[in-house]
Amino acid sequence: xxxxxxxxxxxxxxxxxxxxxxxxxxxxxxxxxxxxxxxxxxxxxxxxxxxxxxxxxxxxxxxxxxxxxxxxxxxxxxxxxxxxxxxxxxxxxxxxxxxxxxxxxxxxxxxxxxxxxxxxxxxxxxxxxxxxxxxxxxxxxxxxxxxxxxxxxxxxxxxxxxxxxxxxxxxxxxxxxxxxxxxxxxxxxxxxxxxxxxxxxxxxxxxxxxxxxxxxxxxxxxxxxxxxxxxxxxxxxxxxxxxxxxxxxxxxxxxxxxxxxxxxxxxxxxxxxxxxxxxxxxxxxxxxxxxxxxxxxxxxxxxxxxxxxxxxxxxxxxxxxxxxxx
Amino acid sequence: xxxxxxxxxxxxxxxxxxxxxxxxxxxxxxxxxxxxxxxxxxxxxxxxxxxxxxxxxxxxxxxxxxxxxxxxxxxxxxxxxxxxxxxxxxxxxxxxxxxxxxxxxxxxxxxxxxxxxxxxxxxxxxxxxxxxxxxxxxxxxxxxxxxxxxxxxxxxxxxxxxxxxxxxxxxxxxxxxxxxxxxxxxxxxxxxxxxxxxxxxxxxxxxxxxxxxxxxxxxxxxxxxxxxxxxxxxxxxxxxxxxxxxxxxxxxxxxxxxxxxxxxxxxxxxxxxxxxxxxxxxxxxxxxxxxxxxxxxxxxxxxxxxxxxxxxxxxxxxxxxxxxxx
Numbered sequence: 001x002x003x004x005x006x007x008x009x010x011x012x013x014x015x016x017x018x019x020x021x022x023x024x025x026x027x028x029x030x031x032x033x034x035x036x037x038x039x040x041x042x043x044x045x046x047x048x049x050x051x052x053x054x055x056x057x058x059x060x061x062x063x064x065x066x067x068x069x070x071x072x073x074x075x076x077x078x079x080x081x082x083x084x085x086x087x088x089x090x091x092x093x094x095x096x097x098x099x100x101x102x103x104x105x106x107x108x109x110x111x112x113x114x115x116x117x118x119x120x121x122x123x124x125x126x127x128x129x130x131x132x133x134x135x136x137x138x139x140x141x142x143x144x145x146x147x148x149x150x151x152x153x154x155x156x157x158x159x160x161x162x163x164x165x166x167x168x169x170x171x172x173x174x175x176x177x178x179x180x181x182x183x184x185x186x187x188x189x190x191x192x193x194x195x196x197x198x199x200x201x202x203x204x205x206x207x208x209x210x211x212x213x214x215x216x217x218x219x220x221x222x223x224x225x226x227x228x229x230x231x232x233x234x235x236x237x238x239x240x241x242x243x244x245x246x247x248x249x250x251x252x253x254x255x256x257x258x259x260x261x262x263x264x265x266x267x268x269x270x271x272x273x274x275x276x277x278x279x280x281x282x283x284x285x286x287x288x289x290x291x292x293x294x295x296x297x298x299x300x301x302x303x304x305x306x307x308x309x310x311x312x313x314x315x316x317x318x319x320x321x322x323x324x325x326x
Numbered sequence: 327x328x329x330x331x332x333x334x335x336x337x338x339x340x341x342x343x344x345x346x347x348x349x350x351x352x353x354x355x356x357x358x359x360x361x362x363x364x365x366x367x368x369x370x371x372x373x374x375x376x377x378x379x380x381x382x383x384x385x386x387x388x389x390x391x392x393x394x395x396x397x398x399x400x401x402x403x404x405x406x407x408x409x410x411x412x413x414x415x416x417x418x419x420x421x422x423x424x425x426x427x428x429x430x431x432x433x434x435x436x437x438x439x440x441x442x443x444x445x446x447x448x449x450x451x452x453x454x455x456x457x458x459x460x461x462x463x464x465x466x467x468x469x470x471x472x473x474x475x476x477x478x479x480x481x482x483x484x485x486x487x488x489x490x491x492x493x494x495x496x497x498x499x500x501x502x503x504x505x506x507x508x509x510x511x512x513x514x515x516x517x518x519x520x521x522x523x524x525x526x527x528x529x530x531x532x533x534x535x536x537x538x539x540x541x542x543x544x545x546x547x548x549x550x551x552x553x554x555x556x557x558x559x560x561x562x563x564x565x566x567x568x569x570x571x572x573x574x575x576x577x578x579x580x581x582x583x584x585x586x587x588x589x590x591x592x593x594x595x596x597x598x599x600x601x602x603x604x605x606x607x608x609x610x611x612x613x614x615x616x617x618x619x620x621x622x623x624x625x626x627x628x629x630x631x632x633x634x635x636x637x638x639x640x641x642x643x644x645x646x647x648x649x650x651x652x
Binding site for chain 2: 133147149155157158159163167168172179180250256257258261288293
């Protein structure tokens with residue numbers, strides 16, 4: 001049988017999302033099930049296996065028709081050894097994931113962290129098509145990134161390149177990041193940070209309709225803040241203005257460092273849409289030096305909810321040296 | 327005649343330094359003369375020509391024996407078109423430098439900005455030998471950088487990658503950078519910034535022996551501050567501590583983004599030696615998250631005063647695809 005399909009697996013703490021795609025990047029079958037991390041490594045591996053069998057069956061495809069299987073997972077992974085070094089949301093440490101999948105499916109299996117895979121997903125199937133060098137930024141719980149240079153993911157010495165969330169942006173900030181440093185951009189402009197800042201300002205007595213929009217301030221998130229802003233809430237507007245300003249200036253910094261062809265933003269906060277993208281462009285136009293990098297397109301992710309699956313498929317494309325015409 | 331030499335030209339606002347090297351990177355002849363920028367483009371080009379003839383003669387080499395001529399110059403250049411876009415210290419704008427040199431010498435001529443060339447000099451002949459991915463940082467009047475990835479300079483979309491001095495590090499800083507932004511690392515830790523901070527603190531009334539070490543506070547520079555610190559001056563120590571801390575945390579940020587094999591620091595401030603390097607390592611050990619990138623070697627430049635010449639020669643090596651054994 002000739003090879004014509006690729007499987008992508010998005011392994012997360014809450015769900016396993018697996019898709020089977022053809023070489024045009026069309027998803028022919030998708031299967032999403034809860035991870036059930038409490039089952040432990042063997043249990044979760046079995047669940048991954050089952051999703052792969054499911055999409056093969058749904059698409060009427062055979063294992064022999066696969067070019068390979070790509071997997072993405074959060075946290076530090078080693079694409080060379082195929083090990084997940086650490087996945088706190090799975091409770092995993094040093095799990096030889098590639099080996100455990102390859103034992104069941106006799107095809108090439110590849111592993112990458114989620115932000116790098118997302119960058120590859122955009123490169124192959126999304127907002128990065130036709131581009132050589134791109135920076136993918138995910139702004140959600142944290143801030144992460146994936147750097148594509150010369151059409152390939154740039155991994156770095158320890159496979160940790162692109163950890164842009166831990167670039168210090170406000171050196172005198174009193175806010176400590178999970179990484180131990182103070183003033184990382186993640187503490188200022190991630191979804192978690194935006195919600196925390198709004199909550200703290202309300203708790204310290206500032207007026208806001210957000211107070212009446214939630215039963216408990218712990219429920220405040222970016223979506224609610226954006227709703228409040230639309231209704232004219234000043235605090236909500238100020239919190240979002242600051243976040244957008246910080247993200248815009250941070251992206252300007254990254255453009256000064258990396259001078260990529262395109263910046264792509266994904267993650268929950270990117271759902272703010274034009275509120276975010278127009279704002280970022282405005283901040284860059286007003287503040288960045290008048291150099292060509294100032295005109296770098298900054299665009300939303302186009303892979304949507306399938307970002308992980310498409311990223312894992314893009315990883316296989318890159319790893320097997322596949323190149324599409326056009 | 328067979329080719330066996332390369333010429334490197336370091337074109338600066340005050341001097342032209344030209345060297346002829348063999349393919350082992352040994353400099354066989356060097357010629358340094360004042361630039362005399364007031365002579366205008368034609369006059370300076372003639373002076374460059376004369377230095378090239380000088381080193382050829384000194385080394386007993388013939389033009390036909392050259393693989394090529396490399397030139398580095400400050401400011402934005404276009405290595406593809408061979409144009410100097412802007413060189414304020416020469417008063418030049420859109421000068422077709424490569425063309426003007428190639429007209430006189432019928433060999434391949436290559437142009438690169440000084441920080442990128444310095445990175446190539448380190449890669450080929452200095453502290454970056456044997457390394458695939460490196461970040462070269464120059465800390466002097468400003469802060470610049472050159473990024474080598476996969477053994478080649480990474481230039482970016484507009485040939486401006488590596489402009490790390492304009493990464494924002496202290497977003498709430500009141501100090502505006504020459505680029506228009508506030509809080510760029512260049513405003514906090516360049517040689518100019520360190521001197522300015524010391525001067526301002528003394529002017530605002532703080533005690534320091536620096537006051538008696540200079541006739542005029544305008545003379546304060548990093549060398550004098552370091553001397554004062556050695557004599558026990560508290561303000562000098564505090565100013566240097568802050569600069570070292572900022573540089574260390576900034577390099578940690580860059581490691582999170584780029585995860586290179588090695589960081590090499592050159593420029594005038596790097597002459598602080600162990601005061602700088604031990605300090606930076608200490609800051610990184612104490613503050614950066616416990617990830618492998620934390621152990622990236624951070625080392626001094628090894629190309630010394632010939633950094634520009636060797637960088638320009640390295641540029642030719644890279645451009646002609648030369649690879650040395652070992």
